[in-house]
Amino acid sequence: MKHCKLIVLCISSIAIVICAVMIIRINVLYPNAEVISYTKDNPVDINGLEVKPIDYLVYTLDEFSEISSEYDRYLKRENKDKKRVVVFTLSVRNTTDDIISYSPSFVMVIEELCASNGAFPIINNDNPSQQSINVLPGEERQLVLKSMLSTSMLKYENFDKIESSTMTLVYSFYPYRRKLVFDKR
Secondary structure, eight states: OHHHHHHHHHHHHHHHHHHHHHHHHHHHHSOOOEEEEEOSSSOEEETTEEEEEEEEEEEEHHHHTTTOSTTGGGTTSGGGGGEEEEEEEEEEEEOSSSOEEEOOOEEEEEGGGTEEEEEEEOOOSSOTTOOOEEEOTTOEEEEEEEEEEETTTSOGGGGGGSTTSOOEEEEEOSSEEEEEEOOOO
16 A cells, blocks of 8 residues: 555656646746837837827717717617727828738737727728728828727726726737837826
């Protein structure tokens, strides 16, 4: 019986050492991402397109329905008051001599509230399939993105804190976490 316990103890010890070595190895190979923030005063250049965070606004579904009919299907539901739409305004400027077709890909992150969701262009009723924009050489345009928050992503009690939180749009997570930081309201 002592012999069996000794074998189990040795096998367990070896397994623990192997797990510890693997965890250390992974942490050495893949360290935490370095955070790089871009602001209105320090815009980012994404493949020749200068992107600058301008402003954001938080809307209820009723208020957002005046801008776009994209979320009108939620207006008839009982829980429509438990959703918010954050609308981001970005300035994009082509710094190259070529026409750039840009399809924005961001994740909205509110770090203080531990909330996140994808951010996409507001669908234009004239062209509902348009998810990208063409920017001519030297041209500067406004790009408007939206992201919906519901109680499955954020506690309802925290909805009042959305506007006073630091909003970020993250476009790269590793090895550099690159994010556009919007000024607090």
